[in-house]
Amino acid sequence: xxCKKRKDLxxxxxxxxxxxxxxxxxxxxxAAIAVNQFAECVTCHAWSPDQSMIALCPNNxxxxxxxxxxxxWERIHVLQKHDQIIAxxxxxxxxxxxxxxxxxxxxxxxxxxxxxxxxxxxxxRLNRAALCxxxxxxxxxxxxxxGAKTVCICYYEQENNWWVSKLxxxxxxxxxxxxxxxPNNVLIATTSTDGKCRVFSTFIKGVDAGKPRKSGSGSxxxxxxGEQIVQLDLSFCWAFGVKWSPSGSSLAYVGxxxxxxxxxxxxxxxxxxxxxLRDLPLRDVMFVSEKLVIGVxxxxxxxxxxxxxxxxxxxxxxxxxxKSASSSARYGSQLTEAFGKFYGSSKQGTSNDKSRAGVHDxxxxxIVPMKTxxxxxxxxxxxxxxxxxxxxxxxxxxxxxxxYM
Amino acid sequence: xxxxxxxxxAEAIITRxxxxxxxxxxxxxxxxxxxxxxxxxxxxxxxxxDERCKSANWIVVHRALMAIKDVDLMFTSLDPExxxxxxxxxxxxxxxxxxxxxxxxxxxxxxxxxxAGPGCILRALSxxxxxx
Numbered sequence: 001x002x003c004k005k006r007k008d009l010x011x012x013x014x015x016x017x018x019x020x021x022x023x024x025x026x027x028x029x030x031a032a033i034a035v036n037q038f039a040e041c042v043t044c045h046a047w048s049p050d051q052s053m054i055a056l057c058p059n060n061x062x063x064x065x066x067x068x069x070x071x072x073w074e075r076i077h078v079l080q081k082h083d084q085i086i087a088x089x090x091x092x093x094x095x096x097x098x099x100x101x102x103x104x105x106x107x108x109x110x111x112x113x114x115x116x117x118x119x120x121x122x123x124x125r126l127n128r129a130a131l132c133x134x135x136x137x138x139x140x141x142x143x144x145x146x147g148a149k150t151v152c153i154c155y156y157e158q159e160n161n162w163w164v165s166k167l168x169x170x171x172x173x174x175x176x177x178x179x180x181x182x183p184n185n186v187l188i189a190t191t192s193t194d195g196k197c198r199v200f201s202t203f204i205k206g207v208d209a210g211k212p213r214k215s216g217s218g219s220x221x222x223x224x225x226g227e228q229i230v231q232l233d234l235s236f237c238w239a240f241g242v243k244w245s246p247s248g249s250s251l252a253y254v255g256x257x258x259x260x261x262x263x264x265x266x267x268x269x270x271x272x273x274x275x276x277l278r279d280l281p282l283r284d285v286m287f288v289s290e291k292l293v294i295g296v297x298x299x300x301x302x303x304x305x306x307x308x309x310x311x312x313x314x315x316x317x318x319x320x321x322x323k324s325a326s327s328s329a330r331y332g333s334q335l336t337e338a339f340g341k342f343y344g345s346s347k348q349g350t351s352n353d354k355s356r357a358g359v360h361d362x363x364x365x366x367i368v369p370m371k372t373x374x375x376x377x378x379x380x381x382x383x384x385x386x387x388x389x390x391x392x393x394x395x396x397x398x399x400x401x402x403x404y405m
Numbered sequence: 406x407x408x409x410x411x412x413x414x415a416e417a418i419i420t421r422x423x424x425x426x427x428x429x430x431x432x433x434x435x436x437x438x439x440x441x442x443x444x445x446x447x448x449x450x451x452x453x454x455d456e457r458c459k460s461a462n463w464i465v466v467h468r469a470l471m472a473i474k475d476v477d478l479m480f481t482s483l484d485p486e487x488x489x490x491x492x493x494x495x496x497x498x499x500x501x502x503x504x505x506x507x508x509x510x511x512x513x514x515x516x517x518x519x520x521a522g523p524g525c526i527l528r529a530l531s532x533x534x535x536x537x
Contacts, residue, residue, distance in 0.1 A: 237531040257531040258524030276489075278522035 034392040042384040046091040057086035094139035101130035122163040145176030191239035199229040241284035254282040292404040296364035320358035362387035415455040445469040451535035488521040492529040
């Protein structure tokens with residue numbers, strides 16, 4: 001009797017799984033164009049300059065590099081040097097170098113020599129974990145945010161054959177969760193768990209040749225290394241995921257209080273907007289164009305934000321969402337809810353909300369731009385998260401969003 | 406000097422809350438509980454650190470909250486701009502441990518969460534600076 005019951009349950013589960021697959025396929029036809037399960041959990045990922053390879057950390061002390069071979073992803077390198085979880089990876093567009101930072105407080109710059117990746121230790125002089133890293137647009141500097149309330153700006157010294165780390169100290173009151181370079185290669189924006197977003201100058205004599213050209217941010221480019229240009233006090237709890245718009249004239253970041261902030265006129269008198277979210281908080285953001293932002297986070301589904309003609313930002317929709325749900329898709333989503341009930345509430349997203357169960361089924365903590373069209377706009381990007389999937393998204397067929405791109 | 410200004414400021418806030426309290430009583434007599442709740446929530450002093458101000462305002466919000474009989478009807482005329490501040494007061498109510506207050510707060514909490522989503526709860530819980 002009991003055995004029979006279990007069998008029934010199995011067949012129901014199979015049915016649910018099958019319907020989820022159908023549901024996934026209908027979604028993949030929409031915005032997500034590729035889904036790859038690389039690990040149990042992916043802490044961060046980065047693409048090679050030609051986007052034929054991906055470097056990711058499977059939630060341990062290694063970096064795995066996969067190459068696309070005949071529609072499949074083959075693991076071609078494992079970079080082992082760190083002792084603890086790798087919190088950030090960035091692959092330079094200009095020099096084909098990879099930089100990694102880890103909770104072990106160290107950073108390595110990896111150079112490809114023949115078929116091997118050779119690490120060079122960068123002494124960050126941190127007493128807490130390194131949390132995030134990004135190459136500057138020119139690839140001659142990189143910035144590391146850390147739990148030691150500091151930001152390290154690292155650059156290569158030719159004469160000593162050595163990466164030097166210069167620290168921005170005593171400005172942050174808590175861990176630096178995200179760093180973002182302004183397109184002018186000098187300014188960086190940071191977010192930290194003291195709730196603030198700050199902008200600094202990282203001008204380094206000899207590295208940044210001469211005075212950089214004046215662009216949107218005006219005279220702030222004359223600032224010395226480590227000088228704070230502006231501090232934004234919009235959030236009252238942890239701030240994450242700061243990014244600049246393609247022109248560098250505005251920036252966006254998110255708070256753990258389910259808010260997203262958009263800031264224009266970065267300088268002495270910035271103008272800011274906050275948008276309140278209905279659901280769970282975001283972890284990272286990315287500008288697609290000056291008027292379109294994608295946010296990712298605990299709702300497991302990328303959120304689209306757009307600015308209207310007057311520059312006022314609002315939430316448009318979830319990206320992973322069918323506009324007119326066909327009967328089969330609705331059937332699938334109802335069963336997805338049942339699926340969540342079978343497995344208890346440990347699988348977030350699937351059990352929380354039937355309408356939002358989609359390609360990712362756990363928190364998305366990383367979003368990386370991919371193809372850049374000729375007009376400096378991104379049409380494609382990838383996301384990864386705690387479910388171990390890397391999903392590639394394409395906005396080309398999202399007709400309702402084209403007007404913002 | 407700074408403390409003195411803060412104290413003066415606190416007195417002004419208390420006076421305003423007393424004024425608000427009289428207005429709420431008169432609205433309740435006219436059977437306008439939602440108007441009374443809006444009045445109570447408006448100009449609540451989350452920015453001041455003065456606990457007396459916070460407590461005084463909680464008393465008037467509590468008075469208005471307990472007068473709400475039909476929660477669904479309340480939400481038809483309560484604008485979304487009040488949702489975040491209302492959620493903060495619901496958690497203050499739940500923290501009192503008083504049975505009727507908690508019952509009422511839980512009833513409203515359920516409906517408010519349906520309308521405002523979990524984001525509203527997160528904003529209420531994560532903000533440790535602007536407490537009510």
